Amino acid sequence: MELMREVAALTSQRHPVPLYYQLKTLLCQMIDNDELKSGDCIPSERELSEKYEISRMTVRQAITEMVQEGLLIRKQGKGTFVAEPKIEQGLISLSSFTEDMLQRGLHPSTRLLGTRVEQASRRVAKILSLGVDARVMVVERLRLADGLPMALEFSHLPYSRCGDLKPEDLGGSSLYRLLEERLGIQLGKARQTLEPVLADTHEAELLEVEKGSPLLLLERTTLDTLGVPVEFVRSFYRGDRYKFYVELIRQQKGAG
Ligand code: GLP
Numbered sequence: 001m002e003l004m005r006e007v008a009a010l011t012s013q014r015h016p017v018p019l020y021y022q023l024k025t026l027l028c029q030m031i032d033n034d035e036l037k038s039g040d041c042i043p044s045e046r047e048l049s050e051k052y053e054i055s056r057m058t059v060r061q062a063i064t065e066m067v068q069e070g071l072l073i074r075k076q077g078k079g080t081f082v083a084e085p086k087i088e089q090g091l092i093s094l095s096s097f098t099e100d101m102l103q104r105g106l107h108p109s110t111r112l113l114g115t116r117v118e119q120a121s122r123r124v125a126k127i128l129s130l131g132v133d134a135r136v137m138v139v140e141r142l143r144l145a146d147g148l149p150m151a152l153e154f155s156h157l158p159y160s161r162c163g164d165l166k167p168e169d170l171g172g173s174s175l176y177r178l179l180e181e182r183l184g185i186q187l188g189k190a191r192q193t194l195e196p197v198l199a200d201t202h203e204a205e206l207l208e209v210e211k212g213s214p215l216l217l218l219e220r221t222t223l224d225t226l227g228v229p230v231e232f233v234r235s236f237y238r239g240d241r242y243k244f245y246v247e248l249i250r251q252q253k254g255a256g
């Protein structure tokens with residue numbers, strides 16, 4: 001079979017690679033080799049199934065996985081296209097969503113989904129070094145780049161320090177700019193964790209992905225230059241639009 005021959009190098013006799021996976025490998029190679037470029041329409045399910053003599057269900061499985069992984073995009077009534085490369089985000093500098101998008105030539109915007117003031121949970125109080133009865137302002141925002149949803153963010157800010165921020169400010173401006181310019185808080189550093197999660201119904205709807213799609217959960221605690229925590233944020237980034245990178249430096253033997 002033609003498909004088998006084309007990915008023969010990857011096929012082991014003892015552990016045959018499933019057909020859908022062979023097709024996926026072939027399409028990925030075509031993208032890596034620029035035979036298929038961002039924005040190109042890939043052949044239809046029918047064409048692929050006829051060309052490689054495999055069922056349409058097998059073709060659909062390969063394409064669905066590539067859509068979920070952000071390599072392909074389905075456009076209703078138009079076909080399936082090769083996606084733009086993912087946004088590569090460094091993990092070293094403390095930057096804001098607004099700065100990150102502008103740096104990439106994308107237009108950032110925000111949909112404010114809600115703000116509320118509540119008593120901090122034990123976990124949040126501990127992270128923000130607040131007392132047991134302290135209140136926090138919770139800001140829920142959808143972050144977009146060129147009009148496309150990228151991340152859903154839940155920021156927790158100590159009410160005693162940030163209570164003056166108004167919902168109308170938060171919808172239209174960078175939170176970091178407000179903290180720095182409006183409240184005079186100098187941001188110093190942040191601690192951040194990153195873990196994979198699957199989109200629940202609410203997250204999927206807002207981020208315009210299917211329920212169960214992979215997301216990256218970033219939890220960031222930002223401290224001012226005196227080391228006092230000023231925000232704790234849970235950000236859900238679309239796994240099909242983002243990848244994070246970090247440079248690793250090998251410790252030289254015998255050093256230090
Ligand atoms: C990123 C971080 C958040 C931070 C936000 C501030 O998205 N993951 O922790 O709150 O930037 O962005 P902005 O200043 O654009 O509101």
